Amino acid sequence: MAQPENWYRLDNAAKIYPAISNKRRGSVFRVSVTLRDMVDAEALQRAADVVVQRFPTMAVRLHKGLFWYYFENTQASPRVQRERPWLCQPMDHSGDEGFLFRISYHQRRVNVEMFHSLTDGTGALVFLKALVFHYLREQGHAVSSEGDVLDKDRPFSIEEVEDSFLTHYDPKNGQRAQEELAYQLRGTPDGDGRLRLTSVGMDSARAVQLSRDKGCTLGEYLTALLMQSIYLAQVAGRPNALPIRISVPVNLRRFFRSRTLRNFSSYLNIGAQMTPDTPFDDILEQVRRQMREGLTQQNLARGINANIQAERNLFLRATPLVIKNVALRMAYRLYGERVFTCAFSNLGQVTLPQSMQPYVTRIEVVLGLGDINRLNVAACSYGGRLVINFTRSITEPDVEKLFCRALAQQGLQVTVQSNEGGAL
Amino acid sequence: MKRCRQCDVWVDSDGAKCPLCYADLECAQDGAGGAPGETYPQLGPAQHNGPGYHVVSRIFLFLSLLAAAVSLSVNFLVDRMHTPWSLLVVGGIPFVWLLVRYVIMGKVNIARRLMTQLLGSAGFVLLLEWFLRGSIYQGWALTYAIPFMNVAATLAITMILCVRYLRWTAYTLYQFLTALLGLLPLLFWLMGWITPGIWWPSLASAFYSLATLAGMFIFVDRKYKNELIRRFHL
Numbered sequence: 060m061a062q063p064e065n066w067y068r069l070d071n072a073a074k075i076y077p078a079i080s081n082k083r084r085g086s087v088f089r090v091s092v093t094l095r096d097m098v099d100a101e102a103l104q105r106a107a108d109v110v111v112q113r114f115p116t117m118a119v120r121l122h123k124g125l126f127w128y129y130f131e132n133t134q135a136s137p138r139v140q141r142e143r144p145w146l147c148q149p150m151d152h153s154g155d156e157g158f159l160f161r162i163s164y165h166q167r168r169v170n171v172e173m174f175h176s177l178t179d180g181t182g183a184l185v186f187l188k189a190l191v192f193h194y195l196r197e198q199g200h201a202v203s204s205e206g207d208v209l210d211k212d213r214p215f216s217i218e219e220v221e222d223s224f225l226t227h228y229d230p231k232n233g234q235r236a237q238e239e240l241a242y243q244l245r246g247t248p249d250g251d252g253r254l255r256l257t258s259v260g261m262d263s264a265r266a267v268q269l270s271r272d273k274g275c276t277l278g279e280y281l282t283a284l285l286m287q288s289i290y291l292a293q294v295a296g297r298p299n300a301l302p303i304r305i306s307v308p309v310n311l312r313r314f315f316r317s318r319t320l321r322n323f324s325s326y327l328n329i330g331a332q333m334t335p336d337t338p339f340d341d342i343l344e345q346v347r348r349q350m351r352e353g354l355t356q357q358n359l360a361r362g363i364n365a366n367i368q369a370e371r372n373l374f375l376r377a378t379p380l381v382i383k384n385v386a387l388r389m390a391y392r393l394y395g396e397r398v399f400t401c402a403f404s405n406l407g408q409v410t411l412p413q414s415m416q417p418y419v420t421r422i423e424v425v426l427g428l429g430d431i432n433r434l435n436v437a438a439c440s441y442g443g444r445l446v447i448n449f450t451r452s453i454t455e456p457d458v459e460k461l462f463c464r465a466l467a468q469q470g471l472q473v474t475v476q477s478n479e480g481g482a483l
Numbered sequence: 484m485k486r487c488r489q490c491d492v493w494v495d496s497d498g499a500k501c502p503l504c505y506a507d508l509e510c511a512q513d514g515a516g517g518a519p520g521e522t523y524p525q526l527g528p529a530q531h532n533g534p535g536y537h538v539v540s541r542i543f544l545f546l547s548l549l550a551a552a553v554s555l556s557v558n559f560l561v562d563r564m565h566t567p568w569s570l571l572v573v574g575g576i577p578f579v580w581l582l583v584r585y586v587i588m589g590k591v592n593i594a595r596r597l598m599t600q601l602l603g604s605a606g607f608v609l610l611l612e613w614f615l616r617g618s619i620y621q622g623w624a625l626t627y628a629i630p631f632m633n634v635a636a637t638l639a640i641t642m643i644l645c646v647r648y649l650r651w652t653a654y655t656l657y658q659f660l661t662a663l664l665g666l667l668p669l670l671f672w673l674m675g676w677i678t679p680g681i682w683w684p685s686l687a688s689a690f691y692s693l694a695t696l697a698g699m700f701i702f703v704d705r706k707y708k709n710e711l712i713r714r715f716h717l
């Protein structure tokens with residue numbers, strides 16, 4: 060679809076987030092790299108100034124039209140900030156800067172926090188890589204992109220701004236069935252609404268070996284382990300509880316040809332039947348079956364269709380935005396987060412050009428939280444380390460505890476970091 | 484790097500307790516990789532931010548409801564709603580709320596606030612007019628008040644547009660909508676809702692609106708068209 064050069068429609072998946080975001084639900088996630096050396100804020104600012112020029116879909120402000128939101132390009136440059144202990148806080152859309160992402164640093168780490176309307180995890184990592192690439196250049200390191208970084212010299216391609224949902228929409232595929240409600244974690248909410256982060260690190264080769272021994276993928280293994288941990292922490296002994304379901308985002312670029320830097324992901328809701336005596340292998344088998352059934356091109360295409368068909372309905376399109384927002388909020392309260400217990404986003408192996416690797420020691424992903432789900436989990440691996448980040452809005456770390464203990468029991472060396480360690 | 488024996492994990496923390504099970508940590512020298520030290524900015528003790536301004540809001544909401552209930556009851560007890568003055572109170576309260584919370588305290592675009600104020604005031608004068616029906620003031624809202632308010636709002640937004648022209652994109656939509664609203668008095672006139680013979684305020688409002696719309700098309704045509712496409716895209 061032809062777009063005038065200085066504004067964009069929100070992509071199909073992005074449309075929900077401005078409607079449902081508020082002071083408590085930011086719809087924000089974070090990708091970070093840890094560098095070998097301390098971060099130089101001024102060099103990072105210069106790198107940010109360069110990199111926003113390269114990513115026209117990121118340097119935007121959110122505006123309201125009569126029927127839809129839209130993004131408008133801005134010539135401003137985002138101000139690099141110190142990282143604050145409150146993570147994944149909502150973006151201030153109306154602020155003077157009005158950026159929908161936030162670049163921050165703390166000691167050796169550089170974070171990019173991103174409003175989900177802009178892009179998904181894959182797109183955010185592309186942006187972060189480019190930022191770090193230019194930062195290392197600013198620092199005088201001889202890094203080269205090796206075709207793996209969208210640096211400022213790589214020409215911008217129109218494919219990067221495509222709404223791939225529309226490209227791959229095919230009404231022949233039918234729609235996805237309605238989801239059922241899922242168990243929600245209980246616990247003491249933090250009085251200030253802050254998020255607690257527990258970062259769990261381990262050797263990725265050994266973790267992969269663990270899943271190979273069971274004949275499954277690492278993602279399947281971790282999903283099953285997470286499900287078992289939630290069950291044993293809260294649901295065991297409660298026969299009437301709703302089923303635990305884990306929402307697993309799927310990067311659709313792996314299934315459909317796309318080079319977009321905007322949202323192009325879907326999700327699978329994975330559930331399992333359990334009793335306190337169900338062996339782990341049984342849970343794993345159920346997870347594996349659902350993953351393999353779900354991760355087919357046809358099933359994923361159904362998910363795309365369900366979204367697009369709502370969007371194409373002329374009556375819905377011509378409804379004023381104010382009314383759309385109210386309706387979306389109500390629908391989201393009823394079905395949005397209530398159909399899963401927690402999200403588990405696995406971004407898999409993250410790669411960097413050979414020349415950048417000596418300067419980057421760690422890459423990680425952190426998910427924010429809404430006000431219904433109390434726990435979200437995100438994983439990725441880089442440089443032989445697998446980092447699994449748990450974000451929770453309740454004070455009790457029971458799920459994390461069982462999860463880590465189970466991994467330790469399998470003989471893994473598990474390292475735990477937290478943003479509340481100092482207070483304990 | 485410290486160690487939690489209960490969990491069998493390494494803990495990279497300045498704290499004394501395991502973040503998973505709150506057991507005391509052991510110091511261990513032979514840790515697995517990674518330098519010890521603060522890794523994430525640490526959350527301090529909870530602040531328990533008071534509800535603060537929400538309390539003020541809620542007190543006023545409560546008082547508003549109370550005022551509405553009291554006036555309705557008194558009105559009913561005194562003259563069985565023969566002169567329904569209490570409806571004026573009930574209708575006026577949302578108007579005051581709109582004025583205070585949205586127009587005065589609001590943070591959104593000033594042109595949008597002006598337009599909202601225009602709509603709110605129009606609603607309120609219509610209520611007043613209904614209240615004064617049968618008296619010599621009948622028809623004054625549609626005949627005078629609303630046309631003049633339209634002209635005033637349109638003019639005000641035009642002035643803001645001229646003064647803060649760098650942010651013109653934010654105001655154009657509301658200039659356009661307000662100007663469209665200014666055409667409505669023409670409809671009142673055609674429908675015969677206004678005081679017979681006094682058609683000049685309606686005509687003035689419509690004329691002023693058309694002049695504004697024409698001015699927008701002539702002076703900022705292309706940018707303006709682009710702005711309208713963005714704002715109205717389906």
Ligand SMILES: [Zn+2]
Binds near residue numbers: 487488502
């Ligand atoms: Zn412990």
